[in-house]
Amino acid sequence: MKKYACLKSIASYIPTRCVKNSEFEKSLDTSDEWIRKRTGIQTRYFASKEQNTSDLGVEAAKVALERSGFQASDIDLVIVATLSPDYLNMPSTACLISAKLGIRNKPAFDISTACSGFIYLLSLAKAFIESDAYKNILIIGAEKVSSVLDFTDRGTCVLFGDGAGAAVITSTTDKNNSILDVHISADGSYHDFLFTPRATRQSEFMQENCISQYLQMKGNETFKLGVKTLISDVEEILQRNNISSTQVDFFIPHQANLRIISAVGEQLNFTSEQVVITVQKYGNTSAASIPMAMNDIYESGKLKNGDLILLDAFGGGVTWGSALLHFGG
Ligand code: ACO
Numbered sequence: 493m494k495k496y497a498c499l500k501s502i503a504s505y506i507p508t509r510c511v512k513n514s515e516f517e518k519s520l521d522t523s524d525e526w527i528r529k530r531t532g533i534q535t536r537y538f539a540s541k542e543q544n545t546s547d548l549g550v551e552a553a554k555v556a557l558e559r560s561g562f563q564a565s566d567i568d569l570v571i572v573a574t575l576s577p578d579y580l581n582m583p584s585t586a587c588l589i590s591a592k593l594g595i596r597n598k599p600a601f602d603i604s605t606a607c608s609g610f611i612y613l614l615s616l617a618k619a620f621i622e623s624d625a626y627k628n629i630l631i632i633g634a635e636k637v638s639s640v641l642d643f644t645d646r647g648t649c650v651l652f653g654d655g656a657g658a659a660v661i662t663s664t665t666d667k668n669n670s671i672l673d674v675h676i677s678a679d680g681s682y683h684d685f686l687f688t689p690r691a692t693r694q695s696e697f698m699q700e701n702c703i704s705q706y707l708q709m710k711g712n713e714t715f716k717l718g719v720k721t722l723i724s725d726v727e728e729i730l731q732r733n734n735i736s737s738t739q740v741d742f743f744i745p746h747q748a749n750l751r752i753i754s755a756v757g758e759q760l761n762f763t764s765e766q767v768v769i770t771v772q773k774y775g776n777t778s779a780a781s782i783p784m785a786m787n788d789i790y791e792s793g794k795l796k797n798g799d800l801i802l803l804d805a806f807g808g809g810v811t812w813g814s815a816l817l818h819f820g821g
Pocket residue numbers: 521522523526527530531575606607608646647648650651686710711712713714715718748749752776778806807808
């Protein structure tokens with residue numbers, strides 16, 4: 493019988509330190525009013541000094557496992573998407589999370605696709621399950637973006653937050669409970685729109701010719717390209733699956749900027765009940781933003797088994813992607 497991939501559970505972890513826009517007013521030429529008006533962001537959460545990305549990811553993963561009904565020993569593969577790994581190149585954050593969960597002798601690796609991370613994770617999990625390579629896959633989007641932020645750059649540091657989201661993807665024969673379609677893409681010619689010269693433990697590795705070790709972004713250019721790409725990407729996946737926007741229960745776009753979400757939502761005729769918005773609370777948590785938003789509607793009791801969800805993301809690389817799935821939890 494044909495195997496399909498089912499998103500069985502969703503969970504998130506939010507660090508405890510809530511940072512209001514007004515905190516940035518103390519050290520930067522910015523204001524709560526500017527940040528709210530231009531981005532929709534009101535608060536974000538930052539991890540403590542002691543917490544690394546893997547610590548955030550493991551907390552989300554524990555809850556996702558519990559909600560899936562599986563034990564850590566049932567997991568065949570762990571994949572993590574992050575732009576803020578604990579270590580620069582190795583070991584991967586996925587290996588660290590596997591170890592913390594007690595998962596041994598199972599493959600684990602990271603992917604680097606910035607804010608599109610969760611869509612890329614779904615694409616990989618779907619392919620591995622449909623080809624019968626693995627049965628139960630733990631996917632995690634985890635970010636300590638604060639570790640790569642330049643807190644003197646008002647153009648970037650007010651936009652991002654830390655957090656993690658995790659899901660267990662499992663094999664099913666029920667197509668009506670499965671991930672129907674995932675589309676991923678990239679265009680490296682825009683690589684300089686968003687980049688981090690060095691990763692988390694950057695100061696140890698900084699090169700003399702490295703201008704800054706922190707995340708840098710051409711905000712306005714990214715904004716315009718993001719809106720255009722997200723709209724055409726959603727139109728394409730809906731068309732390919734012969735689905736109209738009215739049939740979608742929840743549209744969960746990447747949470748970077750309320751103006752981007754509104755522009756995309758309006759252009760595609762989604763109602764405010766369909767569009768999930770969490771950017772005001774969490775800021776942009778990169779690869780964690782979509783699973784964190786999905787977990788919000790799950791925990792509020794709105795998301796039900798079988799609901800049709802549309803996901804869409806755009807991020808550094810540049811990368812983008814969309815996914816259409818029935819919630820299987
Ligand atoms: N407070 C006050 N003023 C500010 C701030 C701030 N925090 N940040 C920028 N400004 C100023 C600029 O310096 C500029 O001033 P100037 O006109 O004197 O030069 C002015 O505001 C306008 O700047 P813009 O960059 O044109 O502002 P814009 O309306 O484009 O908003 C923003 C900036 C919020 C960054 C927006 O462009 C954006 O959201 N971009 C997209 C982000 C995104 O989608 N990223 C993709 C995913 S992220 C990932 O993959 C990791």
